[in-house]
Amino acid sequence: MTRPLIGVLALQGDVREHLAALRDQGAEALAVRRPEELAAVDGLVLPGGESTTIAKLARRFGLLDPLRASVRAGLPVYGSCAGMILLADRLLDAPPDQETIGGLDVTVRRNAFGRQADSFESEIDLAGLGGTSLHAVFIRAPWVEEAGDGVVVLGRIMGGAADGRIVAVRQGNLVATSFHPELTGDRRVHALFVDIVRRHLAQQAGVVAGNEEES
Amino acid sequence: MSAQTPSTGTDRVKRGMAEQLKGGVIMDVVTPEQAKIAEDAGAVAVMALERVPADIRAEGGISRMSDPDMIEGIIGAVSIPVMAKARIGHFVEARVLQSLGVDYIDESEVLTPADEAHHIAKSEFTVPFVCGATDLGEALRRISEGAAMIRSKGEAGTGNVVEATRHMRSIRAGIRALGTMDETELFVAAKELRAPIELVALVAREGKLPVVLFTAGGIATPADAAMMMQLGAEGVFVGSGIFKSGDPALRAAAIVQATTFHDDPDVIAKVSRGLGEAMVGLNVSTLPADQRFATRGW
Numbered sequence: 001m002t003r004p005l006i007g008v009l010a011l012q013g014d015v016r017e018h019l020a021a022l023r024d025q026g027a028e029a030l031a032v033r034r035p036e037e038l039a040a041v042d043g044l045v046l047p048g049g050e051s052t053t054i055a056k057l058a059r060r061f062g063l064l065d066p067l068r069a070s071v072r073a074g075l076p077v078y079g080s081c082a083g084m085i086l087l088a089d090r091l092l093d094a095p096p097d098q099e100t101i102g103g104l105d106v107t108v109r110r111n112a113f114g115r116q117a118d119s120f121e122s123e124i125d126l127a128g129l130g131g132t133s134l135h136a137v138f139i140r141a142p143w144v145e146e147a148g149d150g151v152v153v154l155g156r157i158m159g160g161a162a163d164g165r166i167v168a169v170r171q172g173n174l175v176a177t178s179f180h181p182e183l184t185g186d187r188r189v190h191a192l193f194v195d196i197v198r199r200h201l202a203q204q205a206g207v208v209a210g211n212e213e214e215s
Numbered sequence: 216m217s218a219q220t221p222s223t224g225t226d227r228v229k230r231g232m233a234e235q236l237k238g239g240v241i242m243d244v245v246t247p248e249q250a251k252i253a254e255d256a257g258a259v260a261v262m263a264l265e266r267v268p269a270d271i272r273a274e275g276g277i278s279r280m281s282d283p284d285m286i287e288g289i290i291g292a293v294s295i296p297v298m299a300k301a302r303i304g305h306f307v308e309a310r311v312l313q314s315l316g317v318d319y320i321d322e323s324e325v326l327t328p329a330d331e332a333h334h335i336a337k338s339e340f341t342v343p344f345v346c347g348a349t350d351l352g353e354a355l356r357r358i359s360e361g362a363a364m365i366r367s368k369g370e371a372g373t374g375n376v377v378e379a380t381r382h383m384r385s386i387r388a389g390i391r392a393l394g395t396m397d398e399t400e401l402f403v404a405a406k407e408l409r410a411p412i413e414l415v416a417l418v419a420r421e422g423k424l425p426v427v428l429f430t431a432g433g434i435a436t437p438a439d440a441a442m443m444m445q446l447g448a449e450g451v452f453v454g455s456g457i458f459k460s461g462d463p464a465l466r467a468a469a470i471v472q473a474t475t476f477h478d479d480p481d482v483i484a485k486v487s488r489g490l491g492e493a494m495v496g497l498n499v500s501t502l503p504a505d506q507r508f509a510t511r512g513w
Contacts, residue, residue: 011475012238012259033475048235050259050295057257057475060468081235095254095294110294116318117341119228120221138221139231140296140318160221183231 004197007032007041009067011057013049013082017182021190027197035066043076043197046083046101048139048180051110054082055099064099071103076173076200078193084108084176085142092145104174105148112143112178113162124179126155126168129188136167136179143178144169173200229343229363232319233427236260236296236364236450240440240471241429243267243454246285247292253457256467260296260318262452263289268325268372269455269494272506278326280308286315298345303512304330313342319364320344322357324511325371325454334512337361347431349382349509351389355410355418356513358426365424367448368509369432372455374496376439378509379432383446386428393419432509435460435494437473437487444477461491 003026008018010031022029022045032038044067046054058064071077071087079087085094086101088108113119119140123133134155144166147153155168155177167178168189173196181189222228239259244250250261265281266274280301290297296318301308303322308329312320322335324347337344338361347368348354354365367386369379389408393415396404401419405412417425430443431452440451451474453467460466469486476482504510 010238014234014237016237017234049237050235050239052254052295053239053257053259053471057472060257060472061476093294115316116232116296116343117313117316118223119232120223121225121228122221137227137231139228139235180231183227183234 003028004042004194004201005030005040006043006045006194006197007037008045008047009054009058009083011061011063012053013047014180014182015047018045018047018080018190021182021187022194024187025190025194027194033061033063035063038063038066038070041075042201043078043193044070045193046077046079046086048081048083048182051082051085052095052098054086058101059099064101067101068103071101071174074173074200076193076197077103078175078189080177080180080182081139081141084144084178085110087174087176104169104171104176105151106144106169106176107146108142109145110142111140112145112165113138113141116140122157124155124158124167126189127152128154128170129192131188134181134186134188135184136177136181137183138167138179141167141178143167144176224341226363230426232296232343233345233364236429237427238475239450240467240474241298241450241452242457242467243452244289244458245281247288249458249463250289250293250297252464253467254293254295256464257471258295258467259450260298261289261293262321262454263297263299263317264325267455267458268508269374269459270372271325272372272497280305280312280326283311283315286312286317290316300326301335302326303328304333304335306335309335309340309344313340317342322346322362324368324508328511334360345429347509347512348386350385351393351418352408352410353512354386354424354428355408355414358424359411359414362426364427364429366429366431366452368512369430369434370499370502371432371508372497373433373499373502374435374456374459374494375499376433376435376442378499379430379434379443380446382432382509383430383443383448387447390418390422390424394422433499434470435496437469437483440470441473441477441483444474450474456494459494461493466490466493
């Protein structure tokens with residue numbers, strides 16, 4: 001079985017928890033702060049953290065454009081909370097100059113549930129994970145206000161004032177959640193992402209093998 | 216399946232909030248304008264207070280929670296989390312801050328203590344608390360009261376990192392020492408640390424605090440921040456060091472970058488150039504005992 005090398009963008013945020021979750025799922029995990037580290041990985045996690053800080057550091061250290069190019073080239077990327085904001089094509093309630101990596105055809109509202117006093121944990125059903133519901137932790141979390149046609153909604157809030165709000169999405173190799181699976185012991189979201197990376201690697205290997213046969 | 220009632224104010228949500236701040240810099244601000252400068256520089260959060268510690272030292276008097284108007288102004292000015300300081304033991308200031316919607320409360324020795332025997336019972340609040348500590352026992356006592364994040368006390372408002380260094384080394388050495396002990400020794404350690412045995416045993420097992428550990432108190436330069444990160448801090452509070460310096464916006468951005476690349480001297484060298492005047496420092500060893508903030512709290 002292949003052992004994919006998956007990076008965690010390590011400019012700021014809960015990097016250690018994502019590294020541990022990826023290793024639990026049989027991936028090699030690497031903290032990524034530089035373009036050459038980004039170039040080495042088969043997939044990337046954008047961790048929870050402060051999205052404005054991460055975006056500014058990515059710009060200052062010359063990582064923002066390589067990140068955008070990697071997403072365009074099909075690199076599998078999973079973003080949790082701040083990571084969802086960074087993957088979004090469009091933002092609401094963000095400073096006017098806030099940049100994102102983009103690639104995910106969604107409009108994301110920052111701090112959509114409110115301030116820290118409104119942060120919460122709750123059960124949600126997540127499509128594609130099978131089995132029981134997932135215990136999810138939402139911290140000053142964003143939600144997806146609008147999703148484009150190519151975006152598959154994986155999960156929504158059930159009940160309460162935010163009933164029906166979209167909190168998990170997938171578009172091809174891009175996955176994003178409003179919540180933090182890295183803060184609980186439930187590894188199913190990371191397992192899903194590692195599986196996406198493995199399939200992407202296998203597909204690429206197939207394409208390379210195909211090209212070799214043609215030549 | 217049926218809809219669930221979401222639970223707010225849980226330990227996981229409080230501690231998890233601090234996990235999101237890791238690797239970042241939290242900056243003291245006294246006005247909405249300063250808060251905007253901090254956000255633009257890449258701060259992960261701002262700390263609202265009435266006066267920065269250096270001014271509290273210079274002007275003396277009683278130091279209290281900020282004016283609610285000022286805190287609301289700061290909350291309105293930025294999209295990043297806003298923390299605010301309450302006096303040690305002042306549970307009503309803490310209730311007011313919670314009602315204003317701040318994201319974290321710092322029960323802080325930098326303000327004048329309101330109670331010389333009791334800290335705030337922090338578990339009763341929905342909003343999470345960060346508290347200062349000089350050693351492991353103090354950190355664990357604060358956690359047992361409900362603190363969801365710990366920071367070194369250092370000696371705020373001095374621009375002198377020596378006390379923060381002492382406290383970070385002391386906390387980390389305390390954690391390492393627990394890791395070498397057997398179960399019977401842990402009971403004695405708990406007694407000596409004046410901390411609950413359950414917490415002491417947990418730290419011994421995990422090799423770390425059950426909450427995020429930041430550093431604070433005297434950080435004035437990018438190299439100071441980087442050193443604290445290498446000493447085991449998971450993030451940095453900067454108080455007077457930014458807005459008492461010659462070019463706050465530039466220095467704030469430099470400290471943010473040095474915190475991320477704390478193990479890369481080339482980056483620290485690059486961001487340390489041309490920052491202008493650092494804040495004027497104070498020699499802690501010549502500070503009279505009654506002017507030391509770190510001895511407040513117990």
